[in-house]
Amino acid sequence: MTTQLGIALLGAGRMAHVYGPKINAHPGLRLEVVYNHRIASAQRAVDLYGGRATEDLEDALKDPAVDAVVIATPTDTHVDYIETVARAGKPIYCEKPLDQTLDRVDRALTALEAHPVPFMLGFNRRFDPDNGALRTAVQNGDIGRLTMLMSWSREPAPPPIEYVRASGGYFVDATIHDIDLLCWIAGERPVEVHASGSCVFNPEIGAEGDFDLTMTTFRMPSGALVHINNSRACAYGFDQRLEAFGDDGMLQTINHRDDPLIRWDGRRTEAREPLKHFFLERYDQSFYNALDEFHRAIIEDRQPSATAQHGRDALAIALACQTSAKTRQFVCPDYGT
Amino acid sequence: MTTQLGIALLGAGRMAHVYGPKINAHPGLRLEVVYNHRIASAQRAVDLYGGRATEDLEDALKDPAVDAVVIATPTDTHVDYIETVARAGKPIYCEKPLDQTLDRVDRALTALEAHPVPFMLGFNRRFDPDNGALRTAVQNGDIGRLTMLMSWSREPAPPPIEYVRASGGYFVDATIHDIDLLCWIAGERPVEVHASGSCVFNPEIGAEGDFDLTMTTFRMPSGALVHINNSRACAYGFDQRLEAFGDDGMLQTINHRDDPLIRWDGRRTEAREPLKHFFLERYDQSFYNALDEFHRAIIEDRQPSATAQHGRDALAIALACQTSAKTRQFVCPDYGT
Amino acid sequence: MTTQLGIALLGAGRMAHVYGPKINAHPGLRLEVVYNHRIASAQRAVDLYGGRATEDLEDALKDPAVDAVVIATPTDTHVDYIETVARAGKPIYCEKPLDQTLDRVDRALTALEAHPVPFMLGFNRRFDPDNGALRTAVQNGDIGRLTMLMSWSREPAPPPIEYVRASGGYFVDATIHDIDLLCWIAGERPVEVHASGSCVFNPEIGAEGDFDLTMTTFRMPSGALVHINNSRACAYGFDQRLEAFGDDGMLQTINHRDDPLIRWDGRRTEAREPLKHFFLERYDQSFYNALDEFHRAIIEDRQPSATAQHGRDALAIALACQTSAKTRQFVCPDYGT
Amino acid sequence: MTTQLGIALLGAGRMAHVYGPKINAHPGLRLEVVYNHRIASAQRAVDLYGGRATEDLEDALKDPAVDAVVIATPTDTHVDYIETVARAGKPIYCEKPLDQTLDRVDRALTALEAHPVPFMLGFNRRFDPDNGALRTAVQNGDIGRLTMLMSWSREPAPPPIEYVRASGGYFVDATIHDIDLLCWIAGERPVEVHASGSCVFNPEIGAEGDFDLTMTTFRMPSGALVHINNSRACAYGFDQRLEAFGDDGMLQTINHRDDPLIRWDGRRTEAREPLKHFFLERYDQSFYNALDEFHRAIIEDRQPSATAQHGRDALAIALACQTSAKTRQFVCPDYGT
Incomplete structure (x- = not known):
């Protein structure tokens, strides 16, 4: 039996629409919440892929049905979300790149050091x-x-x-x-x-x-x-x-x-x-496989293979x-x- | 939402072990019963793929959870099973060939004419x-x-x-x-x-x-x-x-x-x-796709595209x-x- | 130093125009005579490839500068020419097929048995x-x-x-x-x-x-x-x-x-x-190579590798x-x- | 009829043994002289490819049978030979590179400007x-x-x-x-x-x-x-x-x-x-084709397409x-x- 993880998907733009169907297709993942600061956008994603919409990130992170978070927001928001989600103790899958500046990437690394949740960067081509x-x-x-x-x-x-x-x-x-x-x-x-x-x-x-x-x-x-x-x-x-x-x-x-x-x-x-x-x-397949690696790493209680440090490098x-x-x-x- | 059909799988030999996992992998199919005249063989398949084992064909065919039948028994038994299942009014997917003789194939055609259930022959390479x-x-x-x-x-x-x-x-x-x-x-x-x-x-x-x-x-x-x-x-x-x-x-x-x-x-x-x-x-993929055609034909209330007549030809x-x-x-x- | 053989080319049609340039391109072959029963056609080939034109086959075969004969006439004349040239004792390269009937091919085989000159059939694709x-x-x-x-x-x-x-x-x-x-x-x-x-x-x-x-x-x-x-x-x-x-x-x-x-x-x-x-x-290359095999066989005093018997088969x-x-x-x- | 040019080949090392057979294979070229400062080396090339051996460059360049020169000596001698041969007014084919220094290459360009003989650099891959x-x-x-x-x-x-x-x-x-x-x-x-x-x-x-x-x-x-x-x-x-x-x-x-x-x-x-x-x-073919371009350029009274300036660039x-x-x-x- 596959252990199923409830997922909060952050973002409702292009990449969120890539991850939505892949989350649904994976037997070990279940879309629980779509968060976007504009609730209408979140709702459109929910209409397509299920789950519930929210514009309140804390609400999503406190939801006991949410086991892990997929960050698919604009690049310049990745680090902020990583800090918030890491602090909330949830495993994170973050679309690449971490950020466009090394300074901000280092902030994310610091946050992940302080809150060592499983973290995977979406280098899907691996x-x-x-x-x-x-x-x-x-x-x-x-x-x-x-x-x-x-x-x-x-x-x-x-x-x-x-x-x-x-x-x-x-x-x-x-x-x-x-x-x-x-x-x-x-x-x-x-x-x-x-x-x-x-x-x-x-x-x-x-x-x-x-x-x-x-x-x-x-x-x-x-x-x-x-x-x-x-x-x-x-x-x-x-x-x-x-x-x-x-x-x-x-x-x-x-x-x-x-x-x-x-x-x-x-x-x-x-x-x-x-x-x-x-x-x-x-x-198409590699996005699915990347989520699968994320799922396996959480289940197997280990860090995923594509790390934040790889993203910094x-x-x-x-x-x-x-x-x-x-x-x-x-x-x-x-x-x- | 995919309409799910309960399947009775007849046979527990090599081809049954091909169809078992494919039935499970298809969201529209659900293995309900494995029939074999040797109950131990049926049970081994059930242990692997789920459902329940039976050595009583009538029992399987009368089960209200059984919507359709996959025949994966030895070739020389196909025609007999087709006659029985067609009489019971269940849609049939039959592994190829129908039989090794035209006489017996014609018996199957006659049975299917008398009881025109959806019938598909497993020419998977199509x-x-x-x-x-x-x-x-x-x-x-x-x-x-x-x-x-x-x-x-x-x-x-x-x-x-x-x-x-x-x-x-x-x-x-x-x-x-x-x-x-x-x-x-x-x-x-x-x-x-x-x-x-x-x-x-x-x-x-x-x-x-x-x-x-x-x-x-x-x-x-x-x-x-x-x-x-x-x-x-x-x-x-x-x-x-x-x-x-x-x-x-x-x-x-x-x-x-x-x-x-x-x-x-x-x-x-x-x-x-x-x-x-x-x-x-x-x-591997074509066996799955063949079952998918069987599923679609039943859902769409039409004959599958690979017919008994094609098998006779x-x-x-x-x-x-x-x-x-x-x-x-x-x-x-x-x-x- | 390559031993050069003087060639009489029989025919002035399509295949003769294939062999003419190939004979010229081969350092071991030299076009001496072009024979055709219509002297004007022979002359046209001579204008292109050199040598001299004749409408008298005996004249060509008696020419001491002629060491070997290439037959590129219409198929139904091959056997007659083979008989004549074999009787004259000259090595023969004959465009395929020998003839369209086994009877006439057998006549050619008989002639070649009686006058065992080097004989090569133009199966150029070998x-x-x-x-x-x-x-x-x-x-x-x-x-x-x-x-x-x-x-x-x-x-x-x-x-x-x-x-x-x-x-x-x-x-x-x-x-x-x-x-x-x-x-x-x-x-x-x-x-x-x-x-x-x-x-x-x-x-x-x-x-x-x-x-x-x-x-x-x-x-x-x-x-x-x-x-x-x-x-x-x-x-x-x-x-x-x-x-x-x-x-x-x-x-x-x-x-x-x-x-x-x-x-x-x-x-x-x-x-x-x-x-x-x-x-x-x-x-293009294989026609040249076929003439080269003909040349080598004559120089090495052996039968060419593509024989009349192969043509009969x-x-x-x-x-x-x-x-x-x-x-x-x-x-x-x-x-x- | 191909106009045949008498060639003086300078050098008797590896590249000279590349050009010797190619000169012989070209119907428009004829190896007349092989020059090398060690006459025994020149003689070995002559034994293989014909012509006559000399250790006296002037002797080779004055030979009225020599229409053009192929320089296949060590790279650091190319410029000196180009100067000498250009002064003698003979067309030059020079193996690449012209030299390993721009200073010396410029000397060759100056010599060719003063004595504008047809000059081709052996960029055979073109x-x-x-x-x-x-x-x-x-x-x-x-x-x-x-x-x-x-x-x-x-x-x-x-x-x-x-x-x-x-x-x-x-x-x-x-x-x-x-x-x-x-x-x-x-x-x-x-x-x-x-x-x-x-x-x-x-x-x-x-x-x-x-x-x-x-x-x-x-x-x-x-x-x-x-x-x-x-x-x-x-x-x-x-x-x-x-x-x-x-x-x-x-x-x-x-x-x-x-x-x-x-x-x-x-x-x-x-x-x-x-x-x-x-x-x-x-x-193999491109060395032959390069010599062919050299031959054509001389016959057509034009500069070859691979120039000394290309060599400098x-x-x-x-x-x-x-x-x-x-x-x-x-x-x-x-x-x-």
């Missing part, structure tokens, strides 16, 4: 089965010692400029996924990063001082080198690839599509349809990439003490 | 998403008019000789899957078949007058030609492929594996791990293939009236 | 590097014992009806290539064939009693089964594939294209351009396929004594 | 058909505007340490190929480079201050970003790939192998044999990469005036 298989193969020594690691992450189309303005910049918003994934696979953090960015798709993004096309390099303590390329536009869908190169060989992941067929016609042969559209389609690296691309300098990430 | 995508693409005209259709079905290793003896022969036991699938995709039945068989893997199979390696050809009313090849052994797993060729192009399905990675080493490059082991692994074709391979003659299948 | 690699791998035991062998040969578009009328039928004209190739790879000849044909592309072909879509099966003495499919039309180019299946694995050849790139766009991903157009493009099998498709019977090829 | 097809497709707009360009060049095994010592460093020795190729494809030169290098395979290489594993990034004037990765070791052969990403799609080249088959066995499926061993095997970029990797700074290449 929980993608393909990415996990690559990490397992690397760690099993299938390619010997790892020497190069590469990640492609190209999005279908640039987001609205309002999204970009609030995003913390392309490295903090998007590259951070590749950063966490590659450090997790390599088992080490870069000693130094250098990155270049361009703005080629939407000049408004450049006017904000941000990039929509980047290439990033890490030098790792082991000597391994890491490459990430990101693009805010991609004609053929959401391009997500990893390549791990080592002494004894190479491993690559494969892009996903909805259509399983190989197609031959007078224009193209051995062809496949375009890729999954974007992250909701491509990482990834942010430190992403900020170093941003600095590198803006100042045209090699940068050592600020890993704190 | 419900595989890849096979379905190929059929949809063919029917959408993606390759224009269909002119050739090919199927590969190569099993990992020959079954025990006892299994072979009771199987009705390789064509009736295994090729029947390809037969149904290809007729379903093509939307027509062969006017004529010719087939060759060899025994190259286990001489005991040959001693039974059976084959373990076959190639089959159909001529279709439209002029399309169909090829099937079957092997009772395959070094690299369960090889399952379809190829549809038409005026405007070609469509192919892709084999499935557990490992998602592309692997390069000093011996092989761009390589993949071996295929899924056998049908339980490869068609496929058997008639399989028997014609067998006759062709044994007598070295082209054979027209006996489609009845 | 000399394709990919096909050769597959045979070598099969014979090296890379897949253990061979149990299934499959060939696809789909042409871009039906030939003019005049060509079809003179072709001897689809099996004799085209399937004969697959037949020879598969027997050469398998190292054995079928004990029995069965085939089906349709006419789906050009009804004029059907009106001639011929087919434009066929599927053929062989049962081999070892128990191996062989499948060939042929189509007179193919939307994506000249589809040429082989698949060899054995106890330990499978080997496949790959289609060829002019464009080497993998192409991704909004409509298709991981795509390739269409295949090489037809046999002149696809087997392939014709016997092709005629058996034709009979099978027309009479809807299994047929044993007439291999003579 | 003449590889696959690389050429990618450039043509990019320039045809097949992927719209180019935004990312990536190159992989991984060698099978580290060279002897003596080779490394004389090589000018990994960027100048090897990356320079990728640099020239990518600038040629993109049609622009980087405004800035940043690179990281490690020494993971042979510590002796690191002791020389050199790298055996590098990742390089270019920012181009158009905003396009370029990535190169190089490794002195690769388990599966000589990995050579290009990827071009643009607004409308992506293009990729494919690695080459000797074995054309797709192989399936109990360990690996859809597998290919390892890649071509190294550059001599992989770029590539060296300036390679040196900037080296400086970047050593100083951990972003570097602007010194393109001279």
Whole structure:
């Protein structure tokens, strides 16, 4: 019998609508409360996914049916909610990133040290089965010692400029996924990063001082080198690839599509349809698996595998990439003490 | 809210153990009773999947909690059970084949005509998403008019000789899957078949007058030609492929594996791990989807899409293939009236 | 230093224009004479490829500069020319097929027995590097014992009806290539064939009693089964594939294209351009390699590897396929004594 | 009729033995003289490829049968020979790189300005058909505007340490190929480079201050970003790939192998044999094609397409990469005036 945990979902925006159905689909989770400071938004989520709506966070946290909390609010509110929920002693699953500044992230780390509840950061791509298989193969020594690691992450189309303005910049918003994934696979953090960015798709993004096309390099303590390329536009869908190169060989992941067929016609042969559209389609399973890890960790009375410290590391690296691309300098990430 | 149907599962052998977990996994189905003439076997299934055990079929059929019946007993008992259950007025899902003889299949058809309950034959491969995508693409005209259709079905290793003896022969036991699938995709039945068989893997199979390696050809009313090849052994797993060729192009399905990675080493490059082991692994999803079609048909008060008549057609074709391979003659299948 | 052989090319039609440039490209061959009964046609070939034109065959054969003869005349003249050239004692390379009837082929065999000159039949596909690699791998035991062998040969578009009328039928004209190739790879000849044909592309072909879509099966003495499919039309180019299946694995050849790139766009991903157009493009190298085998055999004073007997075998099998498709019977090829 | 040019080949080392057979294979080139300061080495090349040996450069350059010169001597002698041969008024094909220092390269440019003979630098990879097809497709707009360009060049095994010592460093020795190729494809030169290098395979290489594993990034004037990765070791052969990403799609080249088959066995499926061993095997055709461009340019009285200025640009970029990797700074290449 699966132990079922009552969940309070904080937030009623885009990411809340990602987590709502996943919570419902998981036999070990049960949506109890949706909290939002605007009750109407919370109610709309409740209408779709069940539970009850509230605009009073304390009310949600005191509810004895609430065993754990999923934070899916705007990024700049994550740290405040973490502090409040940790103080209330409830396990926390927080959508990434923790925050856009190291100072505030450190506040969250301090709160979690003072109130050591199970805490999981939503680096869902670790929980993608393909990415996990690559990490397992690397760690099993299938390619010997790892020497190069590469990640492609190209999005279908640039987001609205309002999204970009609030995003913390392309490295903090998007590259951070590749950063966490590659450090997790390599088992080490870069000693130094250098990155270049361009703005080629939407000049408004450049006017904000941000990039929509980047290439990033890490030098790792082991000597391994890491490459990430990101693009805010991609004609053929959401391009997500990893390549791990080592002494004894190479491993690559494969892009996903909805259509399983190989197609031959007078224009193209051995062809496949375009890729999954974007992250909701491509990482549907991994969001579920991430919640599953959260559930298991609570049941098994242990910390989840994607920690707040991992979130701090990834942010430190992403900020170093941003600095590198803006100042045209090699940068050592600020890993704190 | 999903309408839940109480299921009586008849049988407690290999196929019953395939359907047990699938019934449990389906939110619209609920295992109520497991019937087997040996109560201990029924009880073992109940211990694993729930419900209650009985050795009294009437008891199961009279249970008001039983809304529908899944027949997963030995093939030669299917027709008797169909007659009994149809008379009791319960919807029937019956594992394929209906029977190994057309006479007995016709008895089942007669019973279903007299008692027109919803009846579904377990041609699960139709419900595989890849096979379905190929059929949809063919029917959408993606390759224009269909002119050739090919199927590969190569099993990992020959079954025990006892299994072979009771199987009705390789064509009736295994090729029947390809037969149904290809007729379903093509939307027509062969006017004529010719087939060759060899025994190259286990001489005991040959001693039974059976084959373990076959190639089959159909001529279709439209002029399309169909090829099937079957092997009772395959070094690299369960090889399952379809190829549809038409005026405007070609469509192919892709084999499935557990490992998602592309692997390069000093011996092989761009390589993949071996295929899924056998049908339980490869068609896991399609068994579930077949039960889902059964559930939907009952809820929607319609006949399921894989009918008893399809089962009769496929058997008639399989028997014609067998006759062709044994007598070295082209054979027209006996489609009845 | 390469020993250079003076060549008399018989014929000035399509195949002569295939061999002319290949003779010139080979450092060991030198076009000396082009013979055609219409001197103007011969002269046109000479204008393109060099040598001298003649309408007098004896003149060509008596020329001391002529070391060997390439017969590229219409099929129904092959046997007569073979008799004449063999009597003149010159090595012969003859375009396939030897003839469309076994009686006349036997006349050629008799002539070659009486005048045992080096004789090579132009089964050029044996000399394709990919096909050769597959045979070598099969014979090296890379897949253990061979149990299934499959060939696809789909042409871009039906030939003019005049060509079809003179072709001897689809099996004799085209399937004969697959037949020879598969027997050469398998190292054995079928004990029995069965085939089906349709006419789906050009009804004029059907009106001639011929087919434009066929599927053929062989049962081999070892128990191996062989499948060939042929189509007179193919939307994506000249589809040429082989698949060899054995106890330990499978080997496949790959289609060829002019464009080497993998192409991704909004409509298709991981795509390739269409295949090489037809046999002149696809087997360009193999025609050259076939002439090279002819050259080597003469220099090394041995019989070439593709013999007149192989041509007789392939014709016997092709005629058996034709009979099978027309009479809807299994047929044993007439291999003579 | 092909106009044949008499060639003086300077050098008798490894690269001279690459060019000797290629000169012989080209119908428009004829090896007349092999010059080496050690006559015995020159004679060994002559024994293999023909011509006459000399240790007197003036003698070779005055020979009226010598129409053009191929310089395949050690890199640090290229500039001196270019000056001498340019002064003698003979067309020059010079193996890359021009030199390891910009000062000396500028001397060569000055000499070629004073004596404007046809001059071609041996950037053979431009003449590889696959690389050429990618450039043509990019320039045809097949992927719209180019935004990312990536190159992989991984060698099978580290060279002897003596080779490394004389090589000018990994960027100048090897990356320079990728640099020239990518600038040629993109049609622009980087405004800035940043690179990281490690020494993971042979510590002796690191002791020389050199790298055996590098990742390089270019920012181009158009905003396009370029990535190169190089490794002195690769388990599966000589990995050579290009990827071009643009607004409308992506293009990729494919690695080459000797074995054309797709192989399936109990360990690996859809597998290919390892890649071509190294550059001599992989770029065999492109060396020939480069000589062909040299021949055509002379015949057509024009400059060859790979110029000394391209050589200077590539060296300036390679040196900037080296400086970047050593100083951990972003570097602007010194393109001279």
